[in-house]
Amino acid sequence: MEIDLSKPILDRNERLxxxxxxxxxxxxxxxxxxxxxxxxxxxxxxxxxxDALRDxxxxxxIEGDIASKVDAEKISAHGIPAVQINTxxxxxxxxxxxxxxxxxxxxxxxxxLIIENVGNLVCxxxxxxxxxxxxxILSVPEGHDKPYKYPNIFEISEAVIxxxxxxxxxxxxxxxxxxxxxxxxxxxxxxxxxxxxxxDGVSAWTEWLAGRIDAARASAEEV
Amino acid sequence: xxxxxxxxxILDASFEAAEAEGAxxxxxxxxxxxxxxxVVDFALQFAFESLSPGTLAEGGKLVVxxxxxxxxxxxxxxxxxxxxxxxxxxxxxxxxxxxxxxxELLIDSVDVEKDD
Numbered sequence: 187m188e189i190d191l192s193k194p195i196l197d198r199n200e201r202l203x204x205x206x207x208x209x210x211x212x213x214x215x216x217x218x219x220x221x222x223x224x225x226x227x228x229x230x231x232x233x234x235x236x237d238a239l240r241d242x243x244x245x246x247x248i249e250g251d252i253a254s255k256v257d258a259e260k261i262s263a264h265g266i267p268a269v270q271i272n273t274x275x276x277x278x279x280x281x282x283x284x285x286x287x288x289x290x291x292x293x294x295x296x297x298x299l300i301i302e303n304v305g306n307l308v309c310x311x312x313x314x315x316x317x318x319x320x321x322x323i324l325s326v327p328e329g330h331d332k333p334y335k336y337p338n339i340f341e342i343s344e345a346v347i348x349x350x351x352x353x354x355x356x357x358x359x360x361x362x363x364x365x366x367x368x369x370x371x372x373x374x375x376x377x378x379x380x381x382x383x384x385x386d387g388v389s390a391w392t393e394w395l396a397g398r399i400d401a402a403r404a405s406a407e408e409v
Numbered sequence: 410x411x412x413x414x415x416x417x418x419i420l421d422a423s424f425e426a427a428e429a430e431g432a433x434x435x436x437x438x439x440x441x442x443x444x445x446x447x448v449v450d451f452a453l454q455f456a457f458e459s460l461s462p463g464t465l466a467e468g469g470k471l472v473v474x475x476x477x478x479x480x481x482x483x484x485x486x487x488x489x490x491x492x493x494x495x496x497x498x499x500x501x502x503x504x505x506x507x508x509x510x511x512x513e514l515l516i517d518s519v520d521v522e523k524d525d
Contacts (some may be wrong), residue, residue: 326436
């Protein structure tokens, strides 16, 4: 006997993502899911983003890692609320983890919630968390050929941050080739070359993000 | 290796459906996976072999239907299949197209047996 199901495999995650989305909309929180390899500079980019936008928006961070609290401690030391999720081995965050994490945050005080996903270029791409935008970081030392090897993350990201751009001449990084292949995979995505720890290029990225936050707010007010 | 979690979700949905029908065995689970996902058949099958023993799906099969990537051109209306890296409209050359297939991760159906 054949039972017809015709439903998403990740149905449960999708449903919980929608619940998260409703909570974020109700509270007027813009949520960014930031994805990258381990060591690409996710936390440094978040810290630079906080510095640029903290006067304009209430910011909080959810840190996803397999183990440890080091990232949440770095963010907290900056005076920004941070919740650490330890996945205990899982290679990506899922919506139920976000649901638990936000219970520890005062969403009324937050305009921008940054979720730092687990360092991984593959697994986080299939899991909605209820975010407004997924954005990825590639760092120059990883090489310009990564979009050929991990295309999906480049396809689904609304913007691509190219971090450690100050090392571009050292690493033989072919920026033209990188831009060309990202342009094929995702012609709409802007590319922001930055050096998160030095601050170069960060304002172009944070102004883009601020534009997205303000646009989300404006469309929420219209409803 | 997110295939392990994906496979567990497939099995959970299948068990729920099978139990609702009072089935005693799952013979086959059919799923559709788009070419634009990064879900690997081999890893899914490995996960199925690891997770199914001792369950209703023990000895059953996981059948994967791969769905090609397809987009629609908003300028000229052409619908076309494409690979990952060449998504430009073949008719009018527009690079900004709307993806309409290839991202599926669907559980289609479950074939079960009942004891009479």
